[in-house]
Amino acid sequence: MLEEFVEAGAPPEIMYSGKPHIGTDILQTVVKNIREKIKSFGGEVKFDSKVTDIKVKDNKIQSVVVNNEYEIESDVVIFAIGHSARDTYEMLLNRGVEFEQKPFAIGVRIEHLQSMIDENQYGKFAKHPRLKAADYRLTYTSKINGRPCYSFCMCPGGTVVAAASEENRLVTNGMSEYKRDRDNANSAIVVGVGSEDFSSSHPLAGMEFQRYYEHLAYKVGGGGYIAPIQLVGDF
Ligand SMILES: Cc1cc2nc3c(=O)[nH]c(=O)nc-3n(C[C@H](O)[C@H](O)[C@H](O)COP(=O)(O)OP(=O)(O)OC[C@H]3O[C@@H](n4cnc5c(N)ncnc54)[C@H](O)[C@@H]3O)c2cc1C
Numbered sequence: 664m665l666e667e668f669v670e671a672g673a674p675p676e677i678m679y680s681g682k683p684h685i686g687t688d689i690l691q692t693v694v695k696n697i698r699e700k701i702k703s704f705g706g707e708v709k710f711d712s713k714v715t716d717i718k719v720k721d722n723k724i725q726s727v728v729v730n731n732e733y734e735i736e737s738d739v740v741i742f743a744i745g746h747s748a749r750d751t752y753e754m755l756l757n758r759g760v761e762f763e764q765k766p767f768a769i770g771v772r773i774e775h776l777q778s779m780i781d782e783n784q785y786g787k788f789a790k791h792p793r794l795k796a797a798d799y800r801l802t803y804t805s806k807i808n809g810r811p812c813y814s815f816c817m818c819p820g821g822t823v824v825a826a827a828s829e830e831n832r833l834v835t836n837g838m839s840e841y842k843r844d845r846d847n848a849n850s851a852i853v854v855g856v857g858s859e860d861f862s863s864s865h866p867l868a869g870m871e872f873q874r875y876y877e878h879l880a881y882k883v884g885g886g887g888y889i890a891p892i893q894l895v896g897d898f
Contacts, residue, residue: 671696674841682798686841714742714751717758747828749870762866768815769876770853772823772835773895777848780819796820796843801852810854817850819843827888832877835890 665683669675671693677683685693698708709729716728717740726734744751756762777796781789784797796819803812821839828834837849861868884891 766857
């Protein structure tokens with residue numbers, strides 16, 4: 664996997680780095696180069712092409728419908744549609760595809776000055792030209808109910824970015840460019856949630872759980888897709 668990335672333009676140090684980092688700016692070229700390689704092997708990439716329905720006969724897939732306009736026939740279809748294609752999950756469920764609940768994590772983004780993280784991690788060596796922006800990892804397990812709480816997707820020298828995928832709902836994410844040279848660090852601080860937290864045993868109950876909190880965040884932020892912000896101590 665790492666070799667493929669390097670061949671496509673990722674920094675060679677990811678081959679030996681303990682926490683390989685490509686950076687959003689370089690990743691754009693890497694993805695494009697991988698796409699060109701797939702095309703050189705005869706693969707085809709269709710933009711602006713959404714699978715809006717599937718055709719099933721005798722419990723077997725026959726074709727996918729694209730943009731409600733045309734069909735692509737196949738008896739094998741792989742849906743690698745990521746975490747946010749909720750409309751497609753619903754469509755697939757309605758067409759009889761089997762789904763099951765899975766645990767995930769939900770939380771907030773915490774942002775602080777990168778210089779503070781560097782000082783904490785490197786001590787007197789902070790600002791040394793050979794040291795890159797420092798990262799960290801936190802984990803904690805509740806002694807009361809065993810629920811895990813941990814940092815995730817720590818972005819040294821990065822930015823918090825908007826990541827909502829539905830109207831009137833708000834989600835944030837984080838990213839760093841290759842150099843990780845921005846003023847702030849951020850990370851997600853999340854808690855694990857699972858079936859016991861969802862309102863029903865419906866396979867998509869976790870998605871409704873997400874929608875509930877995403878809508879709350881949208882409302883608390885004032886309704887303009889602006890993330891609500893508060894100090895850590897207050898939170
Ligand atoms: C801002 C940000 C920063 C991140 N940073 C990191 C990081 O530093 N490191 C890391 O490991 N992970 C990171 N992640 C997470 C990572 O991007 C995801 O885990 C990864 O992209 C998931 O890959 P995937 O192929 O499963 O899904 P995706 O990358 O989400 O791809 C799914 C694709 O399916 C398409 N699709 C969905 N529905 C349909 C449909 N009906 N018809 C046709 N196409 C459809 C979508 O348009 C999309 O192109 C980050 C995510 C975000 C948003």
